[in-house]
Amino acid sequence: MAGVLRMSSLFVRTLREDPADAEVASHKLLVRGGYVRRVAPGIYTLLPLGLRVLRKVERVVREEMDASGAQEVLFPALLPREPYEATNRWSEYGPTLFKLVDRKGNDMLLAPTHEEMFTLLVKDLYSSYKDLPLTLYQIQTKYRDEARPRAGVIRGREFVMKDAYSFDMDEAGLDASYNTMRAAYQRIFERLGLPYAIVSAMSGAMGGSRSEEFLFPTAIGEDTFVRSAGGYAANTEAVTTPQLPEQDFSDVPAPELVDTPGAKTIADLVEMANRVHPRSDRPWNAADTLKSVIVTLTHPDGEKEVVVIALPGDREVDMKRVEASLAPAEVELASPEDMEKYPGIVPGYTGPGAVGPQARGGAVADGADDGAATGDGATVSVARLLLDPHVARGSRWIAGGNAVDKHVFNLVYGRDFEADGTIEAAEVRAGDEAPDGSGPLDIARGIEIGHIFQLGRKYAEALGLTVLDENGKTRVVTMGSYGVGVSRVLAAIAEQYHDEKGLVWPVGVAPAQVHILAAGKDDAVFSAAEDLATQLTAAGIEVLFDDRRKVSAGVKFADYELLGMPYAVVVGRGLANGTVEVRTRATGESEDVAVADAAARVQEILAAARASE
Numbered sequence: 001m002a003g004v005l006r007m008s009s010l011f012v013r014t015l016r017e018d019p020a021d022a023e024v025a026s027h028k029l030l031v032r033g034g035y036v037r038r039v040a041p042g043i044y045t046l047l048p049l050g051l052r053v054l055r056k057v058e059r060v061v062r063e064e065m066d067a068s069g070a071q072e073v074l075f076p077a078l079l080p081r082e083p084y085e086a087t088n089r090w091s092e093y094g095p096t097l098f099k100l101v102d103r104k105g106n107d108m109l110l111a112p113t114h115e116e117m118f119t120l121l122v123k124d125l126y127s128s129y130k131d132l133p134l135t136l137y138q139i140q141t142k143y144r145d146e147a148r149p150r151a152g153v154i155r156g157r158e159f160v161m162k163d164a165y166s167f168d169m170d171e172a173g174l175d176a177s178y179n180t181m182r183a184a185y186q187r188i189f190e191r192l193g194l195p196y197a198i199v200s201a202m203s204g205a206m207g208g209s210r211s212e213e214f215l216f217p218t219a220i221g222e223d224t225f226v227r228s229a230g231g232y233a234a235n236t237e238a239v240t241t242p243q244l245p246e247q248d249f250s251d252v253p254a255p256e257l258v259d260t261p262g263a264k265t266i267a268d269l270v271e272m273a274n275r276v277h278p279r280s281d282r283p284w285n286a287a288d289t290l291k292s293v294i295v296t297l298t299h300p301d302g303e304k305e306v307v308v309i310a311l312p313g314d315r316e317v318d319m320k321r322v323e324a325s326l327a328p329a330e331v332e333l334a335s336p337e338d339m340e341k342y343p344g345i346v347p348g349y350t351g352p353g354a355v356g357p358q359a360r361g362g363a364v365a366d367g368a369d370d371g372a373a374t375g376d377g378a379t380v381s382v383a384r385l386l387l388d389p390h391v392a393r394g395s396r397w398i399a400g401g402n403a404v405d406k407h408v409f410n411l412v413y414g415r416d417f418e419a420d421g422t423i424e425a426a427e428v429r430a431g432d433e434a435p436d437g438s439g440p441l442d443i444a445r446g447i448e449i450g451h452i453f454q455l456g457r458k459y460a461e462a463l464g465l466t467v468l469d470e471n472g473k474t475r476v477v478t479m480g481s482y483g484v485g486v487s488r489v490l491a492a493i494a495e496q497y498h499d500e501k502g503l504v505w506p507v508g509v510a511p512a513q514v515h516i517l518a519a520g521k522d523d524a525v526f527s528a529a530e531d532l533a534t535q536l537t538a539a540g541i542e543v544l545f546d547d548r549r550k551v552s553a554g555v556k557f558a559d560y561e562l563l564g565m566p567y568a569v570v571v572g573r574g575l576a577n578g579t580v581e582v583r584t585r586a587t588g589e590s591e592d593v594a595v596a597d598a599a600a601r602v603q604e605i606l607a608a609a610r611a612s613e
């Protein structure tokens with residue numbers, strides 16, 4: 001990476017104003033600093049400075065992958081439909097998959113991730129247990145038509161990912177490969193200076209068993225995760241609610257339909273319940289009301305289904321948890337038109353009486369097509385009822401009465417109604433007990449920067465990746481899949497390392513380590529700065545040199561602070577006394593150093609910084 005970067009010729013235009021579409025600091029600063037330019041929503045061009053940072057992130061990732069024994073390959077992004085058809089992902093991936101058609105009419109896609117291709121490649125070339133274990137990786141561009149591209153390159157529709165895949169004979173081998181990748185990820189993020197939490201994750205549409213995410217903790221993160229003092233850590237999507245003990249309902253009176261005019265909110269309903277229908281042991285409260293959330297699922301085949309989710313009224317529904325539980329179906333709140341097809345659903349008053357197994361005549365069914373018989377022999381659609389696990393068997397509820405202004409009191413789960421299944425729908429709250437009993441949960445937000453998971457045999461089975469074992473028997477290979485969001489990491493580093501003036505890159509990923517400012521008008525200033533640039537470059541240090549003649553010192557300082565090289569040497573006023581100023585961007589500290597000692601001093605500072613990063 002030799003060669004001085006000169007501000008006079010570098011392809012960069014810094015901006016003083018934040019871009020109108022940017023909300024998070026890293027996005028604003030990367031645009032203002034001339035690191036990235038937007039082409040379309042979620043689609044960005046990297047300019048020279050941005051590309052330099054990306055290459056450095058890639059280098060760290062590549063070095064750690066190579067050191068862990070993984071071998072690099074490079075797949076195309078443009079792929080045929082068939083492999084993705086074989087694993088069902090052509091449809092399961094839903095609208096996030098970029099699909100296209102070639103001139104001959106063949107369906108093609110832009111790969112969102114490459115499990116199929118790696119599986120087929122290994123199948124193509126390997127056939128014996130002697131060839132395994134094997135881990136392959138690539139650093140490559142991925143395409144996902146994200147519903148909500150966001151925060152610049154943090155959530156792009158085109159982005160750079162490192163994806164690796166391991167191939168093993170058995171579970172023990174998979175565990176070993178997984179642990180090797182896990183350790184490599186820890187080193188990667190440590191070297192990049194990114195704080196991370198390793199949390200249990202849902203394996204989602206990919207299937208498989210062990211699954212962990214590396215989350216960079218930040219308030220602007222879209223992921224929410226929990227931690228307990230006892231060491232439990234999970235994405236909230238993956239938090240499971242421990243099964244509650246069955247409650248004794250022997251003295252709960254029979255259910256009763258009660259008029260509750262005007263009780264629109266849960267608070268209204270509780271207040272009215274205590275007035276018109278008090279219970280003898282204690283007052284009703286919000287946790288005694290059964291709230292229904294009605295959603296429409298769009299299954300991968302395009303089929304739509306309305307589902308009623310019931311949870312205690314004192315908890316909010318967490319749609320991300322719902323979505324994660326119901327993937328690969330897409331989930332949205334049901335529209336009035338969706339609900340109209342289900343006569344049992346009365347918006348605002350839907351309770352278990354008119355949905356779920358009881359409305360279908362008692363039989364527990366698993367699909368929306370199961371109808372209930374009507375008097376004239378026709379069937380009507382009855383929605384499935386899914387219960388949040390905070391609803392214990394035997395518990396007593398006030399629920400919607402399936403008629404406007406009516407609620408049912410003393411409805412007991414297991415006595416008066418059943419459900420078609422359970423779903424983790426309720427929000428996880430700070431203070432909730434960890435599922436493994438390791439203490440109360442703390443909640444934080446983060447950005448997923450890496451994801452490792454054990455795919456198992458799903459892909460190998462679907463695509464026929466088998467090898468012969470020691471006894472000549474055919475065995476299906478077991479796989480792991482490991483991703484790092486390389487371009488997202490670039491932005492995460494910017495998010496972690498900036499201040500109100502601009503970026504503050506760590507030495508390891510900065511486009512250049514030293515920014516030399518020729519801050520004056522005299523030729524002497526420029527020639528001293530030029531000498532210094534030459535010396536530092538010769539010492540293997542990357543230099544950004546602000547050699548612009550007609551630009552004021554003030555503008556140069558502002559650009560230095562915005563662009564965020566970790567160290568600067570200011571050649572200016574002090575030169576008359578034979579000194580230059582060495583500055584540290586992160587702390588704002590500066591020291592005067594004799595011109596002749598400047599290069600050596602900068603090298604010393606850099607060596608110390610590298611040792612501590």
Ligand code: ATP
Binds near residue numbers: 153161451
């Ligand atoms: P997310 O939950 O953020 O959508 P994901 O779980 O769908 O991510 P994976 O399929 O696990 O992502 O991809 C591996 C890694 O690629 C992620 O950990 C993340 O760092 C990165 N990544 C995923 N989607 C994007 C995107 N749209 N833009 C940039 N990076 C992404």
Ligand code: MG
Binds near residue numbers: 213448451
């Ligand atoms: Mg993921």
